[in-house]
Amino acid sequence: xxxxxxxxxxxxxxxxxxxxxxxxxxxxxxxxxxxxxxxxxxxxxxxxxxxxxxxxxxxxxxxxxxxxxxxxxxxxxxxxxxxxxxxxxxxxxxxxxxxxxxxxxxxxxxxxxxxxxxxxxxxxxxxxxxxxxxxxxxxxxxxxxxxxxxx
Amino acid sequence: xxxxxxxxxxxxxxxxxxxxxxxxxxxxxxxxxxxxxxxxxxxxxxxxxxxxxxxxxxxxxxxxxxxxxxxxxxxxxxxxxxxxxxxxxxxxxxxxxxxxxxxxxxxxxxxxxxxxxxxxxxxxxxxxxxxxxxxxxxxxxxxxxxxxxxxxxxxxxxxxxxxxxxxxxxxxxxxxxxxxxxxxxx
Numbered sequence: 001x002x003x004x005x006x007x008x009x010x011x012x013x014x015x016x017x018x019x020x021x022x023x024x025x026x027x028x029x030x031x032x033x034x035x036x037x038x039x040x041x042x043x044x045x046x047x048x049x050x051x052x053x054x055x056x057x058x059x060x061x062x063x064x065x066x067x068x069x070x071x072x073x074x075x076x077x078x079x080x081x082x083x084x085x086x087x088x089x090x091x092x093x094x095x096x097x098x099x100x101x102x103x104x105x106x107x108x109x110x111x112x113x114x115x116x117x118x119x120x121x122x123x124x125x126x127x128x129x130x131x132x133x134x135x136x137x138x139x140x141x142x143x144x145x146x147x148x149x150x151x
Numbered sequence: 152x153x154x155x156x157x158x159x160x161x162x163x164x165x166x167x168x169x170x171x172x173x174x175x176x177x178x179x180x181x182x183x184x185x186x187x188x189x190x191x192x193x194x195x196x197x198x199x200x201x202x203x204x205x206x207x208x209x210x211x212x213x214x215x216x217x218x219x220x221x222x223x224x225x226x227x228x229x230x231x232x233x234x235x236x237x238x239x240x241x242x243x244x245x246x247x248x249x250x251x252x253x254x255x256x257x258x259x260x261x262x263x264x265x266x267x268x269x270x271x272x273x274x275x276x277x278x279x280x281x282x283x284x285x286x287x288x289x290x291x292x293x294x295x296x297x298x299x300x301x302x303x304x305x306x307x308x309x310x311x312x313x314x315x316x317x318x319x320x321x322x323x324x325x326x327x328x329x330x331x332x333x334x335x336x337x
Contacts, residue, residue, distance in 0.1 A: 032172065098169050099273065100218020137172025139165065140221075148218075 048084035192240035
């Protein structure tokens with residue numbers, strides 16, 4: 001079963017230790033080089049915190065389970081601060097090829113909830129294999145030349 | 152994907168890193184060497200609402216691709232301080248600007264005045280033609296040989312160029328190869 005960035009948005013994060021709800025998913029942070037989910041961003045603005053993928057016990061269909069609230073941390077570097085500010089949210093970003101052509105906006109990303117590995121990127125009606133992903137940042141996700149329009 | 156764009160269409164495009172996905176700058180202007188018919192680089196503006204000039208330039212060697220929607224670079228190490236860039240990029244001579252020049256055939260006939268450059272993009276970009284304002288009014292496009300004589304006020308093209316004046320970029324795209332074949336350049 002695969003999960004998706006869109007489906008996971010708003011899902012609650014729950015502590016296994018005391019069954020407390022620790023927050024809701026704002027978005028997932030994508031590591032384009034590794035083609036995997038690197039962290040879960042919970043909350044917004046100054047209250048935003050991150051959960052590294054390694055701290056996720058189970059990425060379930062109804063809740064994301066972590067050991068306890070120590071799984072959450074405040075942003076510790078520029079990339080995490082940008083993620084907490086929402087600048088790295090990939091959904092809605094330009095989908096650009098390395099040839100400099102925009103093929104649409106990124107509508108969803110599917111991944112394996114057991115491993116965090118990215119499976120597919122959806123741009124409009126197109127489903128693009130994760131292998132085509134070259135980069136991701138504040139402006140766009142970059143896809144390889146194989147995704148370039150032919151005319 | 153190869154396509155033809157004018158320099159004005161390239162100006163203002165975001166400069167985006169392939170690995171980082173960030174828009175690190177935007178194109179201010181195209182720097183062009185008319186004698187060699189070659190794009191030598193791009194000058195840059197800062198990105199954003201209060202954008203001003205960026206002092207770094209982007210030499211052609213640092214361009215991964217120019218596309219319809221963005222100029223791609225691998226990472227921002229491609230942005231180069233003018234003093235570290237090749238002279239024709241770091242300190243482009245203003246007399247190299249062909250915009251406003253009269254296009255004269257070798258036979259001495261004026262085909263019009265240069266208004267814009269037409270570049271074949273997809274890769275680093277090659278200047279393959281000019282948009283001209285015809286003496287009778289209206290715009291046209293002419294293909295260019297690989298090299299030509301430029302003075303700063305006028306440039307001289309082969310007589311046969313007159314047969315290859317086209318109304319739009321699509322027409323120019325089809326004309327470039329035929330034109331160069333006629334000149335024995337293809």
